[in-house]
Amino acid sequence: MEITKHTFNEQLDSILTAIEESTFLAIDGEFTGLDAEGCSHIAPFDTPEERYLKLRHGSTDFMLIQFGLCAFKVDEEKRIYEAKPYNFYVFPRPSSRNAPDRRFMCQSSSLDFLICNGFDFNKLIKEGISYLSLEQEHKMKAELERKHAEQKNRSASSVLSPDGANSKKMPLPVPDDQKEFLTDICERISVFLEGDDEELKLQSCNAFQRKLVYQTVEEKYPLVHLQTKTGEKKERFLVVQRAKDAEDLEKKEQEKQALEKMELDLQVGFTKVIKAITKSGKLVVGHNMFLDIIHSMNQFHSVLPYNLVDFKAMVKTVFPRLLDTKLLANTPPLKDFMTYTSLNDLQETMQSKPFSPVPVKPAPGFDLYNSGSVALHEAGYDAYITGCCFATMCKFL
Incomplete structure (x- = not known):
C-alpha cells in the first residue's frame, strides 16, 4: 500500500494496529545517495568502529526518501503468514517558520538508479510525508509551550493592569x-x-x-x-x-x-510510525540494513554519536530487536547453500531446494505486491521480499 501525505493520517490508525498485531516487521529504505566524496569505502580489515565512522561521515548528508515497512502476522490455523506491506514517501517539508528546513546532498548515480527503477521524484516532493527527529520535536514543542505561556501571561497582565504598567516588554x-x-x-x-x-x-x-x-x-x-x-x-x-x-x-x-x-x-508525521515500532518491541528484519538503521536514527531520532558504543546504545532504545538477513545468509548452516546474497539472489535461492518457501498472502487491500510482481528497489516491495526470505530461512533452520 502506497502512503503519501494525502493518505497518511487516514491510514495511521490501521498502520499502528498492523505494527502492534504483527509477528515480526521487515523494513527497507531508499536514499538520495550512498557515498559522499568516495570517503566511506569499506576495507576488509576495518574494525566495526572504523566502518561505522566511515558510514556516518559518508552517508548522513544524504537523505532517506522512501521507507518500506511490511508487517507479517502468522495465521497458526492456516499455517501461513499474512503480509501488510507499506511504501512511504517521506520528505521534510517545513510546515511553519520554526520548522527545520533540511539541506541534503544528492548523488547523480543514485538518483539515476532510482529513476530507472520507477521512483517518482515529483510524488516525493509534492506528496511526501513530513517528519521530525525526536530532538526537533522536543525543541519545537518547548518553543510552542514557551510562546503560549508568554501569551497567557500577557493576557493576565492586561486584565490585572489595563494600562500595561510594569507588565509589558519595551515596545x-x-x-x-x-x-x-x-x-x-x-x-x-x-x-x-x-x-x-x-x-x-x-x-x-x-x-x-x-x-x-x-x-x-x-x-x-x-x-x-x-x-x-x-x-x-x-x-x-x-x-x-x-x-x-x-x-x-x-x-x-x-x-x-x-x-x-x-x-x-502533523509536522511530526512519519516519526509516529517509528515510535510505534519502538513501542511494539517487535523483531525488525532488514537486508544489509546498516545504512537503513543509520539513516532512520539520524532522521527520525537524533544526531548520530561519534562512536560505535554510543550508537549501539541509541539504536537499542529505538529498535531493541534487529536481525539482518544478509548476515544470516552468510552464517552457517545457511552459508553453505548461498552463492550470492543480494536480496534478489537470496529470493531466488529461497525458492529452490533445499529450501521450501513459506506461504505468504497479502492482506485484503494490500495486493500491490503479489507472488508474480517484481518491484525491486521500491522500499515497500524490498521490505516484503526481505520478510518472505526471513520466514523461509526460519523454516529451514
Missing part, C-alpha cells in the same frame, strides 16, 4: 518608513470593525512588519484577534477577527493555540 520602535504602512493597517481595521464581515485578510508582509502590527493592534484594539496564516504559495499574512468581549478573545486565542498544536502534530 518596538516604529521606523519612519513603516509608519504609513501601520496607518493604512489601522484604517482598514477600523473600517472592518464598523462592518459585518467575519474576518479581514491583510496584505502579505514580512516578519518585522507582522510584529509591528501585533504590537499596534494590541495597544489600539483590545478586542481584536490577530492570527498569522500561510497561503498556497507559502506567503504569510495576517487575519483580523473581532471579539465580543475579553472572554471571546480568550476563546479565539485558545482555538489558535489548539491549531498550532495540531500543526506541530
